[in-house]
Amino acid sequence: MTEATQDNRTTSSQKVIYAAIAANLGIAVAKFIVAGITGSASMVAEGIHSAVDTGNELLLLLGERRGARPPDRKHPFGYGKSLYFWALIVALSVFSLGGGLSIYHGIAALQAPPPLEDPMWNYVVLVAAAIFEGYSWNVSRKALNAVRKPGTTLWQAVRASKDASVFTVFIEDSAALLGIAIAAGGIALGQYFGNPYFDPAASILIGLLLIGAAFMLARETGALLVGESIDPDQLAALYALFRREPALDTVASLRTMQLGPEDVLLAASVQFRRGMRIDEVEQAIARLEAAVAAGHPAIRHVYFEASALRAVLH
Structure with a gap:
């Protein structure tokens, strides 16, 4: 592998990560503000999701930097697997912080659901979140498409990818876009039926979605960490x-x-x-x-x- 190839891969991976950080950080702040105003449980779950994703991208940057260190006496084959280690930590954080807290908050809200409020600001933030998450998702999609074999699907490209930074951001952003749809659906159904239980139920569904994404990430990064072969x-x-x-x-x-x-x-x-x-x-x-x-x-x-x-x- 030439230095130019390594530099191009690093630049592409870091571009994906920085795009995700910019999107998630701003969205997390907006979601928490609106959740505080409206009392929406699903918006709290979405805020937790975006905040966890922001921290996860910072961990991936740490993995990128540690993985780029040159070989030394203790690590004669270099530090490349550092990225896989930190990507596995990301999977665990998505499971415990993202999924666990969202489910916990949803169950707590089911026991004492907040009164229904005007959902306008919820929708405004969710639409903005969908735009920013969509941009970040598209950046990671393009990075996957650059190495995708002809005739294969995007999911097959994720399974075949050895670049944990790219496929982790792609899976996280895919889960985020689905989570936004679930949150919007929970809020809309609650308003339509005048039922405050739809919103916390959406929070639980978002948590289950994040747990599914975490298992997917753990499977992919775990295989690479223990020594996966080429395809x-x-x-x-x-x-x-x-x-x-x-x-x-x-x-x-x-x-x-x-x-x-x-x-x-x-x-x-x-x-x-x-x-x-x-x-x-x-x-x-x-x-x-x-x-x-x-x-x-x-x-x-x-x-x-x-x-x-x-x-x-x-």
């Missing part, structure tokens, strides 16, 4: 590349592990042809490393198992 198509292309090398008799296995959004480790278990001189083996390894770097720039570490060389030397 099957890339792995198949890698096998084809190795099998084209005439110096190899067999390619037993190619094992990969994602160390960061654009940082992959490859361990190759191969068999060189018997009778080759050591300089011929070295040339074959150099050809393979060059081909891997050209076709798969994210693979920054290539290792050949010792058994491959022992068979040649004996």
Whole structure:
């Protein structure tokens, strides 16, 4: 991976995060102000949601910065997985703070629902929130589309993405837009039927939505944190590349592990042809490393198992 590629990825990820911070911070303040005026439980839930999202984006920025640190003695493969760790913390905060508090507040409001008030300011803030969240969502969508394979859906692009910053913001913003719709629906139904229980019920639904989003984030970031491989198509292309090398008799296995959004480790278990001189083996390894770097720039570490060389030397 070239420095230009790394810089482009970092710039794209940070643009997504900064857009989300700007949207969520302003929206959170507005939602809490209107919730205080109208007493709407669903607006409180939405305010909590936006405030949690703002803190989450700051955690992702921390992960980006820590993940960009160069390798050192204690971390010879670098700090790329720091981003996955902090993205997992984001998932936990969405679950506990966002989902848990929204459900708690909704249940409390169901027990003593506030009287119905004029909902005009609720709608004004929700419309503004939808505009800002929509902008942030679109920025993350474009970042996903930039790496999405032809013929795949946006959800498949999320599942395949190794950039936790981008897919975390995308999932959060998708949940935020759905939450806005639920809050608006709860307020509107409460006014239409003259029933104060619709609004706190909407708060509980928003909490359940956030818990679902948290599980989704935890599953994606957890898989990357424990060492996910590259996707099957890339792995198949890698096998084809190795099998084209005439110096190899067999390619037993190619094992990969994602160390960061654009940082992959490859361990190759191969068999060189018997009778080759050591300089011929070295040339074959150099050809393979060059081909891997050209076709798969994210693979920054290539290792050949010792058994491959022992068979040649004996």
